Amino acid sequence: MGDVTRGLASELLTACLxxxxxxxxxxxxxxxxxxxxxxxxxxxxxxRVTIDKAFSTCAHILHMAISRAGxxxxxxxxxxxxxxxxxxxxxxxxxxxxADAVARYMYRFRTFKWTHEVSALDLSRPAxxxxxxxxxxxxxxxxxxxxxxxxxxxxxLHIGNAVFPDSxxxxxxxxxxxxxxxxxxxxxxRFDHLFELFPRLELLNLRLTWVDRDGMPAGPxxxxxKSVKLTTYKNCDFGELYERWGLESTPDVHLTNQVEQAWTxxxxxxxxxxxxxxxxxxxxxxxxxxIARLPCARRRSVVCDDLMQVVDIDEVLSGVLADDAARxxxxxxxxxxxxxxxxxxxxxxxxxxxxxxxxxxIAWRFEDATEPAERFQWNRMDCLxxxxxxxxxxxxxxQDYEREIPPTLQDALELRQYLITLSACTPAEVLVYGFPDExxxxxxxxxxxxxxxxxxxxxxDSG
Numbered sequence: 001m002g003d004v005t006r007g008l009a010s011e012l013l014t015a016c017l018x019x020x021x022x023x024x025x026x027x028x029x030x031x032x033x034x035x036x037x038x039x040x041x042x043x044x045x046x047x048r049v050t051i052d053k054a055f056s057t058c059a060h061i062l063h064m065a066i067s068r069a070g071x072x073x074x075x076x077x078x079x080x081x082x083x084x085x086x087x088x089x090x091x092x093x094x095x096x097x098x099a100d101a102v103a104r105y106m107y108r109f110r111t112f113k114w115t116h117e118v119s120a121l122d123l124s125r126p127a128x129x130x131x132x133x134x135x136x137x138x139x140x141x142x143x144x145x146x147x148x149x150x151x152x153x154x155x156x157l158h159i160g161n162a163v164f165p166d167s168x169x170x171x172x173x174x175x176x177x178x179x180x181x182x183x184x185x186x187x188x189x190r191f192d193h194l195f196e197l198f199p200r201l202e203l204l205n206l207r208l209t210w211v212d213r214d215g216m217p218a219g220p221x222x223x224x225x226k227s228v229k230l231t232t233y234k235n236c237d238f239g240e241l242y243e244r245w246g247l248e249s250t251p252d253v254h255l256t257n258q259v260e261q262a263w264t265x266x267x268x269x270x271x272x273x274x275x276x277x278x279x280x281x282x283x284x285x286x287x288x289x290x291i292a293r294l295p296c297a298r299r300r301s302v303v304c305d306d307l308m309q310v311v312d313i314d315e316v317l318s319g320v321l322a323d324d325a326a327r328x329x330x331x332x333x334x335x336x337x338x339x340x341x342x343x344x345x346x347x348x349x350x351x352x353x354x355x356x357x358x359x360x361x362i363a364w365r366f367e368d369a370t371e372p373a374e375r376f377q378w379n380r381m382d383c384l385x386x387x388x389x390x391x392x393x394x395x396x397x398x399q400d401y402e403r404e405i406p407p408t409l410q411d412a413l414e415l416r417q418y419l420i421t422l423s424a425c426t427p428a429e430v431l432v433y434g435f436p437d438e439x440x441x442x443x444x445x446x447x448x449x450x451x452x453x454x455x456x457x458x459x460x461d462s463g
Contacts, residue, residue: 003032014042022050022065043070050077059101066105073110073129076102079137106130106147124149132156139163139182146170164190164197171197175224178205181215192218205229220246227252238302239267251296256303265290268300270327276335278357338380346386353392355460356381358434360399376411378418385425393426393451396460397434406436412443416453423450433460 005013017028017039025046029039039045046068051058058078066074099120106112106125111132114121118135126148133147133154144165147154151169161182177198182189191208194217195201201222206229208216221228228250230238238255247253253268269275272292279288292300333353336344341356360375376397384390395415397407412435419430430451435443440455 003034005032006034010038010041013038014045017042017045022046022048022061026061026064040068043068043072046074047072048075048077052079058098062098062101062105066108069108074105074108075111076109077111077113078102079115123147126150127154128152130154132158134158136160142168142171144168162189164194166190166193168197172199174198175200175202177201177203179207181208191215195219195221198222200224202226207231216241217245219244221250223249225250227254229254229256231256239265242267250298252299252301254301254303256305265302266327268292268302271295272300272328272331274333274335275328275331276355277337277340278335279337279359338377342380342383345383349387350389351387352389354384354387354390355394355396357396357398376407376415378415381418381422384422387425390425390427394431394433394460397432399434407434407439409439409442411435412439412455416443416449419451419453420449426451428452429454431456433458 013035017025020028025039029036046065049062049065051061062076099122103122103125106122106127108129109127110129111134112127112130113132113134115136117138118140119138124143124145124147128148128150129152130147131153133156135158137160139161140159141163142159142165144167146165146168147170149169151172154170154173156176157171157174158176158178160180162179163182181191192215194206199222202224204221204225204227206217208231223246225247228245228247230241236257238257242248242253248267248270255268269290269292271294273295274293276291277288278291288304290300290302290304294300328348331348331351333355334345334348334351335355336357338356338358345351345354358376358378384393397411397415399406412432415432419426428451430453432453432455435455437457440457443453443455445452445454
């Protein structure tokens, strides 16, 4: 049987081959003479070099791909590239032959993604075409003559554990930086002058472990910043850091740390129009997520991990937010747990839109409690009597994520009856989420009620 693909235009066959990895392109080039002619006639097929095979063949594959790519820039991916800050464990060190081949062709690489030990590589080789450098394994010590020691085209730098020099011209053009503080390193990684090394940053993703204030990057941050993502494992005063870096005009700021004590978020949340405080369970860890939407499409997000270690979560978060009343004078929409609600809502009597997340009481969860406890303390919403401008009120009832006992019809009837006692301060309709489908179907809205309580199928998205 003849080769049916001989009737295809070479451009069409090549377009199909572009979907293949390099190893498959090599295999395809041996299918027939026609396929080989097409593969060798189009250099773009050889510009994406992905190598995750035995190290002994790395140099040979790289030589072949570079020779067939003509004068086009090459994108190299060596090993498995991690997602975010996943920390891969290389199976073996890179052979000298492979490292020599990579060093030889550094000037041809446009993107460089490397997930094995980087110490064997000569990072001072000139790379005038380099736009993206990713290294996810081991300690990556950036030399002062990184990529030839000259200002080039580097835009993206993602490295797992970094040590920086006092100066480095090649870093001046970087706009996207993702970096991890190196653990257990005796020398100083020089994060304190990060903003001097990267004066044009637009995206910053920084993970710092046990770093004191003096080890943090000194401010102010570049005014070009559009997004900041900062994660620390040590209790950190984000409010002080936020002001020191001057992040007021940065469109998106995301902060994550463990909460051990209250710290003021006033600078971070100042001017918020919408504020959400949500409890969540992620990978068996308890979190609180505080999300604020500010004027000019700015967004602030603060994630507090390991809340299971905090005795009174509501009290800690209330302390964190306590100083924000004056700076949140224009707050229009609030999404908040009921425990924080009782402490904070009286500060904003002109609030227009409110969503309350109601959780089971801790005492109710213990079967051996000496006295029966209320599952949901509806009367904690008595504080709403101090709010006089509500136009929207939504309630979301949450069951315990471990016991998984859904709220009952009796719970729903008690809630509806309680809301009627708040008719003077609630809007005409109150939306209630979180009850099982069979309960919602039993409770049709009663037109004569004030307020009219609407039990809605499904769960309210907590944002």
